[in-house]
Amino acid sequence: MIQYTAFSLLLFILLTISNLVWGIKFDLPATPSNALTPKCISQYVYTDTLVVATIKIGVGYNQIVDVKITDNSPAHNEYGGKKDIEEDTRLAFTTHADADVSICFTNTLDDEFRPDPKYRRTIDLDIDVGAEAIDYDALAKAEKLKPIDAELRKLEQVVQEIVDEMDYLRKREARMRDTNESTNERVKWFSLGSMIVFVGLGGWQIIYLKKFFQRKRLID
Template sequence: MAVAKRLLLQLHVVIAVAFLLDGAAGLRMAIMRTECLTEEVANEGDIVTGSFVVLDHQSAWAEQHPGMDLGVTGPGNNHVYSTRWKVEDKFSFRALKPGPYKFCFTNHAPAPKSVIFQVHVGHTISPEEIAKAEHFDPLALQIGKVSEALALVVQEQAYLRAREERHRITNESTSRRVVFYSFIETAGIVTASLLQVFFLRRLFEKRGKRVSV
């Protein structure tokens, strides 16, 4: 019954996160060069899923250095997953060993970048665990599956929220650029018109003096 109780508690926690928090926001970080985080995996075979979204990639300096690198290493510093120059990405892998897994972001731009990162370690009860459990309720296995499914839904909601925020920042940045360039263009037209008026007046004044002489 201990396994069933643990699964019920896990289900209650996930439901609370899904409905009370209205979707997780993820961990927001400002990365200058390299930043690493560690997530503990308790069991061999656990599924590790996650995502990240770079928010301010549309700034002037970021256009020449788009995206960010992510490298994941497992126990013993073994390579697990990597991606380069991405403004957003989702990943999933099966942990071959229990222990700490390190997630390292690398920013190649000369200024900090903001990134929203989230990771989830999912565990499904194996047949061996079911066989070892005394008085195991078959519904506990289904509860575990529902719990993991809800956790993935919450994670996907957080990823979509981060993408929505990135698109909003992009639209605002584009709007500011349009206004700025429109102002520069208008100022240029006004300046050119004033110069034309000035030179035309000078030209007519010179011609008027010649005629009077």
């Protein structure tokens, strides 16, 4: 009984943590087409991770809201987007690299209107990453899973993400340690080389000055 209670408590805690959703709500001012400045929201995401962005747009006349999703990896991957959003939009994609994923919005004001602070639209953005991006209700129906089986499947995914993150941190720590050791080795050899050069230069100066004074017959 105690073991079952402990397991239930652990399950509740992990599912509570996993249910945290990254969301943000903000006003996006409208600007002319020749002075657009994207408003970007970024989040670091690991490779091969499912991401679902749910966008809700507030009412705004004479304004066109576009969204584009990219990352800052060397490949500069693009994960799509949508132009002239007028209703709730759901964008799903799988990342191709460990990088910051940026969801960028622009709000273009109609050319017939002058810029004014009153021209803006409210953006409500919710982002589900990894286990939270999976529709377990649909999965349970497709595979005819019981509710507890669906929750255990979700818990398994959450635990796997934790393991993957710990493995990533371990590899990152190993790379940083290798970098520190390599830097220390280079500093050591540079210091040793500098000492040899200084000692050699000092010895050369002594020999040169001795010969110079002997030529001037200042010393024997």
